[in-house]
Amino acid sequence: MLAQNDFLAQAKIGNNQPWRYIVGMILVLLALGIFSIPQVLVTDIKSGRPTVASHWYLLVAIGSFAGGILTLWVWLKNSHHREFQTLITPQSSVNWKRVASSAAVWLVCTAIVELGMYSFFPEMYRFSWNPQQWLPAFIVGFLFLPIQTSCEELIFRGYLFQAIGSRNVVVGLVISSVLFGLMHRFNPETAKVGFALAMSYYIGVGLFFALLTYFDGKLELALGIHASNNIYAFLLVTYPDSALPSPSVITMTELNFPLMIVGWLLAVVLYTVTIKWVFKWI
Structure with a gap:
């Protein structure tokens, strides 16, 4: 049985009744939906593709996640009476x-x-770099994609995992990972490769982030990976039917999801070995 730790115990600070966490999740998810309306307005209804340049589309899409973070911050402060950094670390400040x-x-x-x-x-790889399109995408992606990834980490591995994991660690791991996966059910690649295969990947990613957060006792490592992963996919190597079309340096000629899952698992092993035995968890 996995034991609770200081990170999960942050959920017990301040007003920690279960209903507050339920209402908090509902409010954050509503905020994500409401603040995503501008993104809908610049998306072609039939094809689901952006009607503006990729960097502008990303900037508009980021508004939804900024709204989610703002809503979570307001609710955490005024309802739970908790400091925002407690979603990331039990320490007094975040180690950036x-x-x-x-x-x-x-x-x-x-x-x-x-x-x-x-x-x-x-x-499977095609060089597709277009400097005129890539440079503005680089500026917007590098500066603003961490808002999107941080929002997802704060909601699922911070707020939700702490709320449930402070009561039952295993249930917290499972529910936060499954809901994280289901959040990606409308991504274009999910329809392309099939629900079951796509969910096995996204739920697996969520579980890895949750386990990493649990064993590290902080959200810092997961925040870094998630931002790096999405920036890499947006700016360096993308694939057909990506949820966020981009003028990346390289484009894969086909969406081979099983191979992508194998590559992800290899990266997870290499990362874990590197941070644990080479950098001693950094």
Whole structure:
């Protein structure tokens, strides 16, 4: 049986009745929906594709996640009477160096795995770099994508995992991971590869982030990985039917989800070995 730790115990600070967490989740999810209306307005209804340049589309889409973070902050402060950083760490402040180090390690691990995949399947990769499109995408993506990834981490591995995990760790791991996966059910790749295969990937990703957060006792490493992963996918290597179309440097010629899952698992192993035994959890 997994024991509770200081990170999960943050849910017991202030007003911690279960109904407050239920209402808080509902309010945050409503905020995500309401603040996503501008994104709907710049999306073609039939194709589901953006009607504006990718960097502008990303900037509009980020508004939804900024609204989610703001709603969570207001509710946490005024209902739970908790400090916002308690969603990230039981310490008095967030160690942003660990967040950045985790992002850097994940980026290197992903690039190593990608190079290995390229050596076996070179026909799956196509050089697609367009400087005029890529440079504004780089600025917007590098600066604002962490808002999207941080919002998801704060909601699922912070707020939700703490709320449930402070009562039962295993149930918290499962529910936070499953709901994280279901949040991606409307992504274009889910319809392309099938619900079951897509959910096995997204739920698995959520479970890895949750386990990493649990064993590290902080959300910092997961924050770094998630930001690095999405920036990599937006700016360096993308694939057809991506939820966020981008003018990346390289585009995969086909969406091979089983192979993508294998690559993800290899990156997870390489990352875990690197941070645990090389950097001693950084």
